[in-house]
Amino acid sequence: MNSKRSSRRQFLQRAAAAGLAAGAVGSASAQSRAVAAKPEAKPMLAEASRFPFSGLEVTKRIDHITYYTPIQDSAGIITPAPLHFMQTHASEIPDLDPKEHRLTIHGMVERPLSFTLDELKRLPSVSRIHFVECHGNGSPARHSDHEKKGSGVPIQFVHGMTSCSEWTGVLLSVLLKEAGVKKEASWLVYEGGDPGKYTYTLPLAKAMDDVMVAYAQNGEPVRPAQGHPLRMLVPGWEGPFSVKWLKHIKVVDQPYITWNEAMNHSIPRPDLGGKSRWHHFQMAPKSVITRPSSGHTLSGPGFYEITGLAWSGYGTVRRVEISIDGGKTWKDARLQAPILRMAHTRFNFDWNWDGQETLIQSRCTDDQGETQLSVAELYKNWGYTDYKSQDKTRAIHFNAIQPWRIAKDGSVYDAMFD
Amino acid sequence: MQCLINRNVSKLCVLLALMAVAAFGQRTYPSLGTSLSQDEIKSFDMIVGPEGKELPPGQGTSKEGADVFAKKCAACHGRRGEGGSVQHLVLGGPGNPKKGPWKDTEKSAVSYYPYPTIAWDYINRAMPANKPGSLTPDEVYSAVAWLFYMNGIIGENDVMDAKSLVKVQMPNRDGFVPAKPVWPPNPKKPSWY
Numbered sequence: 001m002n003s004k005r006s007s008r009r010q011f012l013q014r015a016a017a018a019g020l021a022a023g024a025v026g027s028a029s030a031q032s033r034a035v036a037a038k039p040e041a042k043p044m045l046a047e048a049s050r051f052p053f054s055g056l057e058v059t060k061r062i063d064h065i066t067y068y069t070p071i072q073d074s075a076g077i078i079t080p081a082p083l084h085f086m087q088t089h090a091s092e093i094p095d096l097d098p099k100e101h102r103l104t105i106h107g108m109v110e111r112p113l114s115f116t117l118d119e120l121k122r123l124p125s126v127s128r129i130h131f132v133e134c135h136g137n138g139s140p141a142r143h144s145d146h147e148k149k150g151s152g153v154p155i156q157f158v159h160g161m162t163s164c165s166e167w168t169g170v171l172l173s174v175l176l177k178e179a180g181v182k183k184e185a186s187w188l189v190y191e192g193g194d195p196g197k198y199t200y201t202l203p204l205a206k207a208m209d210d211v212m213v214a215y216a217q218n219g220e221p222v223r224p225a226q227g228h229p230l231r232m233l234v235p236g237w238e239g240p241f242s243v244k245w246l247k248h249i250k251v252v253d254q255p256y257i258t259w260n261e262a263m264n265h266s267i268p269r270p271d272l273g274g275k276s277r278w279h280h281f282q283m284a285p286k287s288v289i290t291r292p293s294s295g296h297t298l299s300g301p302g303f304y305e306i307t308g309l310a311w312s313g314y315g316t317v318r319r320v321e322i323s324i325d326g327g328k329t330w331k332d333a334r335l336q337a338p339i340l341r342m343a344h345t346r347f348n349f350d351w352n353w354d355g356q357e358t359l360i361q362s363r364c365t366d367d368q369g370e371t372q373l374s375v376a377e378l379y380k381n382w383g384y385t386d387y388k389s390q391d392k393t394r395a396i397h398f399n400a401i402q403p404w405r406i407a408k409d410g411s412v413y414d415a416m417f418d
Numbered sequence: 419m420q421c422l423i424n425r426n427v428s429k430l431c432v433l434l435a436l437m438a439v440a441a442f443g444q445r446t447y448p449s450l451g452t453s454l455s456q457d458e459i460k461s462f463d464m465i466v467g468p469e470g471k472e473l474p475p476g477q478g479t480s481k482e483g484a485d486v487f488a489k490k491c492a493a494c495h496g497r498r499g500e501g502g503s504v505q506h507l508v509l510g511g512p513g514n515p516k517k518g519p520w521k522d523t524e525k526s527a528v529s530y531y532p533y534p535t536i537a538w539d540y541i542n543r544a545m546p547a548n549k550p551g552s553l554t555p556d557e558v559y560s561a562v563a564w565l566f567y568m569n570g571i572i573g574e575n576d577v578m579d580a581k582s583l584v585k586v587q588m589p590n591r592d593g594f595v596p597a598k599p600v601w602p603p604n605p606k607k608p609s610w611y
Contacts, residue, residue, distance in 0.1 A: 062494065062503045063547070091547060104454060106463065111445070112454035119450045178445050189465050195550050197543040199465060203601035248462055255599040256467040259540035262531055262594075267522060272595050274519020277611070279599035284609035314609065370609050381610050397610070 056083055057156055062091055063196075067225060068160035071290050074309065076336075077129070077344040079163035081217045086225045087134055087161065087239070089260060090196035094245050098221075098229040101193075103175075103213065107251035110180030117229050120170050120215060127168040128212065128235070129343045131311045133283050134161035135238040135265065135396040140375075143416045153414065154295035159288050159402070162311070164344035167233045169214035172207050172249075181251055189256035190232060193245040199258040200243050202234065204251070206281075210235050213246060236282050236313030236342035238397075240265055255279070267396050271383030283313030285372055286399040287320050287347070287364035298410035301355035306333070309344045312366035317345040319365040324351055326359040327374070327403070333362065353406065359415055361403040375400040375416055388417060464551075466539040470584035473538065476555030477579035480572070483564025486557045490546045499528075499568055508568045515570035515589040529569040532594055534586035537562050559583070 054070035067086040069079055079085075098117050106112035136142075142158045181204065188207050192198040202211070212233040215222055222228045227244030234241035240260060250256075257278075266278035287310035292298060306324075310317045317339060321330040333347040347362065363372040378400045379387035405415040445451075466472045478486075488497070495501065499508035509527035510516035516529045524530070528537050542558045544550050553561070563578040572578075572586060596603075 090544075104459075104462065106454060106459045112459055113451040114454050114458075115451045122450055123447060175451075178447060178451055180445075189467070191465060191543075195544070195547065197464075197550060199543075201599070205601060248465075250463070250465060252467060254467065254469075256465060257533065257536070257599065258465065259531075259536050259544075262533070262536050263525060266525070266594060268518075268520040268525065268593075270519075275593050275595050276520065276525070278594050279596075279601075281601065281603070282609070373610060378610055399609070 054083070057160070060091075063089060065091070065093065066161070068156045069163045070156050071160045071162070071288075071309070072155050072293055072295055074290050077164050077309070077338070077340075077346050078218060079165055079344075081165065081220065081223050081226060084163040084165060084217070084226055085132075085134065085161045086244075088194055088196070088244065089198060089264070090194045092195060093224050094194050095224065096193055096229060096245055101229050101247075103230055103246060103249070105175060105179040105249045105251070107188075107249075108182040108185035108253060109176075109251050110182065111178070113175075113179050115175070117215060120213065120230070123170045123174055125168055126171055126212065127166055127216075128210075129164065129166045129338070129340050130233060130235045131162055131164040131283075131342065131344050132233070132239050132242050133163075133286075133311070133313075135240065135280065135283065137161035137239075137398075138286075138288070138400075138402070139395050139398045140417070141395075143414055155288070155290065155293040155414075156295070158294070158414065159290075161239070162309075162344070164309075164311070165217045166219070167212060167214040168216035169212040169230075169233065172211040172213055172232075173209070175213065175249075176207060176251070179251070184253050185251045187252050187255050188249055189252055189258065190243055190249040191247055192227070192243045193247040198240075198243055198245075198260065199256075200232075200241050201255045201257055201261060201279075202232075202241060203255075206234065206237070236315075238265070238280060238283060238313075265396065269382050271381065280397050281313075283311075284397055284399040285312035285314065285317070285364045285366040285368075285370050286310065287317075287362040287372060288402045289322075289360060289362050289404060292360070292406070292412045293404055294412050294414040296412045298353060298406065298412070300410065301353050304351050304353055306349040306351045306360060306362075308333075308347055308362050310335075310347055310362070310364040311342070311344050312364065312368075312370070313342060314370065315367040316341045317364055318367045318369075320345075320347040320362055321365075322347075322349045322351075322360070322362050324358060324360050327361065327401075330363070355408065357408050358406050359403045360406060361401050363401045372399055372401050464539075464543050466535050466542070468533040468535055470535045470538075470580060473535070473580035473583065474555045475580060476559050477577050478556050478558075478560025478563050479577055480560075480564040480567035480574050482556075483560035483562070483567075486553075486561045487564050490553070490557075491561065494547065499565065501526075507565055510570045512567055512574065513570050517589055518593050520590070520593065527569060528565045529571060529588070530590050530593070532588055532591050534562075534566070534583050534588055537565060538583060 054073040057068040059066045069085040103115045138159050188202045214233040230246045231244045266276040268276045289308040310320045320333040322333045323330045333349040336346040365371040403415040405413040494503045505526035559578040566572040
């Protein structure tokens with residue numbers, strides 16, 4: 001770790017420790033305001049703590065804030081709310097007053113309606129465990145060029161934009177039925193209360209199926225960074241559909257296609273003659289070994305449990321296979337209950353490391369029968385001629401098999417582009 | 419007697435049918451949620467779709483837009499939209515629009531957008547970043563006119579208003595697959611597609 005990064009970490013830890021102290025004497029809402037005002041403050045234990053405690057990593061730019069989940073230390077399938085990844089296309093997290101906040105539904109409905117948070121909480125609720133994944137998670141541009149130095153970018157920055165929580169809220173179908181959707185309606189467009197007025201377009205059929213307006217996450221109100229007081233939760237689909245700080249829903253008769261969808265979230269592809277794919281909807285089946293992964297070091301030959309996460313936006317994980325010999329042979333990993341639809345699924349695999357250099361990797365098959373592809377296959381499908389010399393594109397929906405190289409000294413490297 | 423029963427049954431049927439009609443469209447939780455008036459809806463109904471039905475009155479040209487851009491946009495986007503603290507908005511030049519194929523890094527240019535309304539809608543609701551939603555409709559029409567002119571999409575003196583904006587031919591209109599988003603996708607494609 002270089003000194004610049006180290007001092008930044010210390011600053012963040014100190015800031016978080018101060019926040020924690022303030023939270024202990026203040027009310028929950030005071031704590032929320034503090035977090036909203038200082039999005040970089042991380043809820044971590046104090047620097048001097050002897051307990052290992054992984055934290056978020058945060059990047060901030062004028063038009064972005066991103067939180068990366070410490071996936072390298074994840075256990076089970078639930079991501080604690082303060083460690084849930086987040087990206088917002090604005091420079092600050094809004095501080096919305098839950099008493100003043102209104103969710104409106106208008107457009108092609110019989111009865112345009114406005115709901116307070118209290119009214120939403122009076123309606124029948126559901127609690128469901130779902131992953132949310134940024135569709136740029138694990139994108140080639142995020143991978144290290146390991147030939148230059150070290151093990152490259154830690155897994156947190158590569159695959160740390162997927163998280164899984166228990167979400168509680170009202171099914172959007174309940175609200176839409178209350179408003180009375182007109183028969184000519186076919187899509188929704190909805191807007192968040194952030195400075196960037198984040199907006200997305202959703203087919204009505206999905207909205208009437210399993211989409212939630214969530215006000216709680218893992219047993220507590222949704223935190224400011226996760227969309228307090230309300231967020232859309234669109235199971236299995238690209239993260240951007242799950243708009244945070246949800247404010248306005250308009251029912252319309254065609255896909256509205258706003259700026260983020262058209263510009264930010266489409267990618268030109270060689271196999272399409274340079275035209276861009278857009279509106280992918282579901283996240284593809286994916287798995288990643290979280291331990292050991294780039295950034296970890298094995299202490300010597302012997303027994304290790306290989307553990308990781310698998311998920312599919314199309315449904316349920318049916319199978320995860322592990323290769324410990326560079327992809328020559330594959331063996332089934334144990335899937336750990338619960339195995340839920342559109343949720344992270346934990347897999348485990350017993351492994352005796354013989355101390356020799358090797359590649360370990362996992363591949364997931366979902367209940368649609370789709371299996372993760374290698375990076376070479378995926379790039380070939382997209383029309384790239386040579387993935388190794390290829391510029392690392394900002395490809396979205398990049399679900400290639402992730403190989404980790406174990407070096408003789410036990411250090412673990414990102415081998416995606418070896 | 420038979421006739422009387424039949425009449426009563428048919429009356430009952432009519433009554434049940436009427437009740438069903440009344441129940442249809444009725445709310446299950448009628449005390450929750452407040453009805454919105456048209457005026458209230460107007461106050462927040464800002465999202466503009468591809469047909470531009472929501473565009474307000476107002477107008478502007480690239481010359482007026484150059485002034486708006488210099489004052490409210492150039493600090494982040496560069497004096498001529500070439501980029502600064504955020505990516506570029508301009509590719510190509512007046513009379514010389516960028517045409518495909520596109521590289522990923524080029525797509526932040528306004529000429530990439532498939533519909534002319536996208537620039538208007540995003541600028542109107544989300545810009546400038548330090549004071550989103552503060553531009554007047556005339557300022558937004560002007561800024562869009564300047565960006566379209568600089569990207570070689572319209573002429574220097576073309577007036578942008580609710581009618582002319584939606585008629586602008588975007589150079590990358592056909593640059594998206596599928597041509598129009600469809601759900602569910604037909605035919606079904608593998609997930610990598």
